[in-house]
Amino acid sequence: MAMNKEVAETLNAQINKELYSAYLYWTFADYYDDRGLKGFANWYTIQVQEELDHAKVLRRYLLDNDYKPTMEAIAKPDKTFSNDLEPLEAGLAHEEYITAAINHCYEVARDAHDIRAQKMLDWFITEQGEEETNARDMITNMKLFGADPKGLYDLDREYQARTYIAQTALAM
Numbered sequence: 430m431a432m433n434k435e436v437a438e439t440l441n442a443q444i445n446k447e448l449y450s451a452y453l454y455w456t457f458a459d460y461y462d463d464r465g466l467k468g469f470a471n472w473y474t475i476q477v478q479e480e481l482d483h484a485k486v487l488r489r490y491l492l493d494n495d496y497k498p499t500m501e502a503i504a505k506p507d508k509t510f511s512n513d514l515e516p517l518e519a520g521l522a523h524e525e526y527i528t529a530a531i532n533h534c535y536e537v538a539r540d541a542h543d544i545r546a547q548k549m550l551d552w553f554i555t556e557q558g559e560e561e562t563n564a565r566d567m568i569t570n571m572k573l574f575g576a577d578p579k580g581l582y583d584l585d586r587e588y589q590a591r592t593y594i595a596q597t598a599l600a601m
Contacts, residue, residue, distance in 0.1 A: 433541040447484035468589030521564035
């Protein structure tokens with residue numbers, strides 16, 4: 430059965446959003462790297478890898494359903510920051526945007542009665558819940574401990590311990 434065109438185009442557009450997320454999170458990592466906060470930079474570098482994984486999953490899904498993805502231009506992130514909290518707040522706002530985009534993909538698949546796409550998107554919906562929780566927790570931690578040099582140091586060390594784990598829940 431041929432894949433619904435609107436579902437395919439919506440998922441294809443989501444690939445671009447995931448790739449933009451990677452670009453955006455690289456700018457966050459660069460900001461923190463410049464500040465000497467290697468742990469925060471590490472956190473966002475791993476986020477970059479996860480966003481690339483998300484794009485790969487969507488691409489593979491389209492290919493496996495006989496739809497050739499079209500890679501569009503990726504917008505240049507335009508964020509600049511004047512303090513260590515701003516990237517975290519921008520990260521939460523962006524994750525909320527991506528959650529809305531994933532929800533839209535799901536709605537399009539539901540309206541087209543594309544059960545396979547809905548099942549695939551279930552993983553993304555769960556993942557977005559985790560992403561928003563992590564972003565909120567980072568903001569809370571920064572507000573509680575970030576103004577104190579020792580607290581900021583401890584947070585940075587905590588985030589430096591994060592390691593990348595390939596997201597294998599879905600085929601890439």
